[in-house]
Amino acid sequence: MKDGDELSEDRGPRRRRRPEEAERTILAAGRAFLEEHPFREMTVEGVMVRTGLSRPAFYAYFKDRYDLVTRLIEGVGGLLFALDWRWLSGTAEGDGDRARTVLVEALRAGSQTFVEYGPVLRAISDAAGYDARVEEVYRGGLIERLIAAVAERIARDVDAGVTPGDTDPGQTARALVLMTERYLLDAFGRTGSHPSRAEQAAIFDTLEGIWVRTLYGPE
Amino acid sequence: MKDGDELSEDRGPRRRRRPEEAERTILAAGRAFLEEHPFREMTVEGVMVRTGLSRPAFYAYFKDRYDLVTRLIEGVGGLLFALDWRWLSGTAEGDGDRARTVLVEALRAGSQTFVEYGPVLRAISDAAGYDARVEEVYRGGLIERLIAAVAERIARDVDAGVTPGDTDPGQTARALVLMTERYLLDAFGRTGSHPSRAEQAAIFDTLEGIWVRTLYGPE
DNA sequence: TCTTGTTATTGACACTGCGTCAATAGACAC
DNA sequence: GTGTCTATTGACGCAGTGTCAATAACAAGA
Numbered sequence: 001m002k003d004g005d006e007l008s009e010d011r012g013p014r015r016r017r018r019p020e021e022a023e024r025t026i027l028a029a030g031r032a033f034l035e036e037h038p039f040r041e042m043t044v045e046g047v048m049v050r051t052g053l054s055r056p057a058f059y060a061y062f063k064d065r066y067d068l069v070t071r072l073i074e075g076v077g078g079l080l081f082a083l084d085w086r087w088l089s090g091t092a093e094g095d096g097d098r099a100r101t102v103l104v105e106a107l108r109a110g111s112q113t114f115v116e117y118g119p120v121l122r123a124i125s126d127a128a129g130y131d132a133r134v135e136e137v138y139r140g141g142l143i144e145r146l147i148a149a150v151a152e153r154i155a156r157d158v159d160a161g162v163t164p165g166d167t168d169p170g171q172t173a174r175a176l177v178l179m180t181e182r183y184l185l186d187a188f189g190r191t192g193s194h195p196s197r198a199e200q201a202a203i204f205d206t207l208e209g210i211w212v213r214t215l216y217g218p219e
Numbered sequence: 220m221k222d223g224d225e226l227s228e229d230r231g232p233r234r235r236r237r238p239e240e241a242e243r244t245i246l247a248a249g250r251a252f253l254e255e256h257p258f259r260e261m262t263v264e265g266v267m268v269r270t271g272l273s274r275p276a277f278y279a280y281f282k283d284r285y286d287l288v289t290r291l292i293e294g295v296g297g298l299l300f301a302l303d304w305r306w307l308s309g310t311a312e313g314d315g316d317r318a319r320t321v322l323v324e325a326l327r328a329g330s331q332t333f334v335e336y337g338p339v340l341r342a343i344s345d346a347a348g349y350d351a352r353v354e355e356v357y358r359g360g361l362i363e364r365l366i367a368a369v370a371e372r373i374a375r376d377v378d379a380g381v382t383p384g385d386t387d388p389g390q391t392a393r394a395l396v397l398m399t400e401r402y403l404l405d406a407f408g409r410t411g412s413h414p415s416r417a418e419q420a421a422i423f424d425t426l427e428g429i430w431v432r433t434l435y436g437p438e
Numbered sequence: 439t440c441t442t443g444t445t446a447t448t449g450a451c452a453c454t455g456c457g458t459c460a461a462t463a464g465a466c467a468c
Numbered sequence: 469g470t471g472t473c474t475a476t477t478g479a480c481g482c483a484g485t486g487t488c489a490a491t492a493a494c495a496a497g498a
Contacts, residue, residue: 016446016493040349043484054448059486129345130259164428164437171425178405179398186397206390209383213432218383235464235475262455273477278457 011052023061025051027075030068034119038191039069039126066131073124073138076117088149096162096216103215104208107180111204114184115194122189125181147177154215163215176211183207230271242280244270246294249287253338257410258288258345285350292343292357295336307368315381315435322434323427326399330423333403334413341408344400366396373434382434395430402426 017025029050033042042065044058051057062068087106092099114121128135151173157163187195187203195203236244248269252261261284263277270276281287306325311318333340347354370392376382406414406422414422 014447014492019446022446040351044486045484053446055485056448056487057446060446064486126348129348132259166424167428168421168425171421172428174405175398175402175425175429178401179394182397182401183394186393202387202390205385206387206394209386209391210394210429210433213436214429217432217437233463233476238475241475263457264455272475274456275458275477276475279475283457 015052019061022051022053022057026053026058026061026068027072030072031120034072034123034191036191039123039130042123066127066134069124069127070134070137072120073142076113076120088153090153092157092160092162099157099162100212100216103211107208107211108204110180111184111207114188115200118185118188118194119191122185122191125185125189143177143181147173150177157215164217167215172214176214179210180207234271238280241270241272241276245272245277245280245287246291249291250339253291253342253410255410258342258349261342285346285353288339288343288346289353289356291339292361295332295339307372309372311376311379311381318376318381319431319435322430326427326430327423329399330403330426333407334419337404337407337413338410341404341410344404344408362396362400366392369396376434383436386434391433395433398429399426 029047033047044065045055048055048058087102124138128138151169154169154173158165158167248266252266263284264274267274267277306321343357347357370388373388373392377386
């Protein structure tokens with residue numbers, strides 16, 4: 001670990017902030033930290049040197065580093081599932097082409113969130129392996145709810161006849177959602193590099209290809 | 220954490236073993252531990268109480284707990300990629316039906332490994348989030364090599380005309396392999412429960428459906 | 439300007455788990 | 469027996485955590 005790496009601000013005399021400001025400062029420091037380092041390197045000290053506050057101050061605002069990461073997600077949470085709600089809630093009614101188009105838009109919107117918040121999303125995914133509470137919130141909460149919603153939609157598409165009848169909606173939704181999460185995390189969750197525009201396009205196209213061919217067949 | 224949980228054997232006087240036996244004992248204890256607890260709860264002490272040896276003895280055989288998990292995988296490693304090598308190395312030559320059949324067999328064989336070694340595989344996957352060395356061995360080694368092999372095969376299928384021409388072999392291989400890993404880990408990596416036979420069948424069918432529809436179209 | 443109360447902030451502490459090493463004591467060879 | 473080799477361990481220092489009583493910044497009132 002470098003030295004001048006941390007902009008420790010050489011904090012002068014004690015400064016007193018409004019709780020709300022302190023909390024925002026810590027959240028920002030946490031986010032900044034995760035843009036540069038993977039979650040496994042995150043320590044309370046490592047975050048707090050960026051704030052000009054002492055380590056114990058952290059515990060006045062957050063229970064522990066998992067709590068910090070969880071709250072970071074809240075700022076992204078809604079967006080994550082800003083994958084176009086139209087596809088999830090809509091009905092195909094025999095119109096496969098329309099379903100296809102809307103699905104593609106939904107996937108693009110969802111993917112965009114990963115492009116912007118990749119490292120933070122990666123961090124919560126990693127943190128889920130560290131802490132049972134984070135796992136519950138992330139996997140048990142966000143992911144499971146998304147799977148359930150997608151499963152509903154697939155079930156309707158099967159009933160409408162636009163998706164093959166031998167499709168198991170629940171399992172297929174699970175596989176597709178987990179694929180999407182893992183694949184986008186792999187592509188955009190690295191702390192260092194970002195994929196080029198061309199690579200991004202290839203990634204989106206691949207994802208869309210798999211969803212569409214699985215649910216609506218070729219063409 | 221319970222009390223009588225650990226069968227601590229109340230180890231009597233010091234006992235001296237052959238190094239090889241001690242190592243096997245520790246590996247077995249590690250495996251047993253992971254059948255009952257997730258990786259995040261694994262401590263060196265927690266493993267060693269099951270062996271009748273002291274905690275420091277661990278370090279005579281393993282560098283740290285990540286080293287233990289890595290070596291546990293070696294015992295599974297080959298099997299993991301016992302997904303039928305015929306599909307990976309073969310060529311379709313316009314015979315889509317044959318490719319389909321062999322792929323399905325390959326997936327079943329690979330999935331079977333997850334059924335048997337689920338918790339251990341889950342552990343190394345989690346450990347990859349904890350430790351850069353494990354990440355390198357698992358993601359950078361096993362997974363990337365598998366992706367590369369699958370990509371080769373897909374490229375050949377595209378050339379042979381059995382897979383749609385707009386398929387990006389590298390990205391598609393990545394998405395499919397990551398999906399398979401994540402989905403099977405989700406299904407068989409839990410420490411507590413195992414899916415029923417019927418659920419297993421649904422999981423396999425779903426996986427196969429996605430691979431086949433993506434690469435070879437419907438029917 | 440000088441109190442005074444509130445409370446954000448922190449130094450210091452105890453704790454867990456890690457990784458190391460010199461010292462201890464089985465087991466085998468002779 | 470006796471000696472040698474080395475598997476084993478008690479004890480240590482370290483990193484990072486989470487807590488708490490003591491401190492001091494700021495706001496408000498006289």
